[in-house]
Amino acid sequence: MAQNAEQGEPLCPKCMNWDPRPEEGYGPRVAYCTARDIVTSYWYKCEYYEEVTADKRVARNKSIYGEFREEGSEE
Numbered sequence: 001m002a003q004n005a006e007q008g009e010p011l012c013p014k015c016m017n018w019d020p021r022p023e024e025g026y027g028p029r030v031a032y033c034t035a036r037d038i039v040t041s042y043w044y045k046c047e048y049y050e051e052v053t054a055d056k057r058v059a060r061n062k063s064i065y066g067e068f069r070e071e072g073s074e075e
């Protein structure tokens with residue numbers, strides 16, 4: 001089984017498409033895997049699956065990149 005180089009854990013075969021960049025869009029079938037801290041296109045909802053919402057995406061990006069202004073935001 002493939003290994004996640006940073007975490008040394010086996011990658012789960014249930015979610016084969018994933019991307020470590022949380023700023024990527026969200027939509028149908030896009031989720032965070034809280035176990036492996038990845039953005040995944042899921043095909044299976046396990047206990048580590050967390051649906052991506054606009055609020056969660058902004059909060060997650062802020063936690064990684066700090067404060068920034070979203071395009072089209074006021075101020």
Ligand code: SF4
Pocket residue numbers: 012013014015032033034035036040042044045046047048049050
């Ligand atoms: S969300 Fe669940 S099934 Fe998908 S990669 Fe993470 S642990 Fe595996």
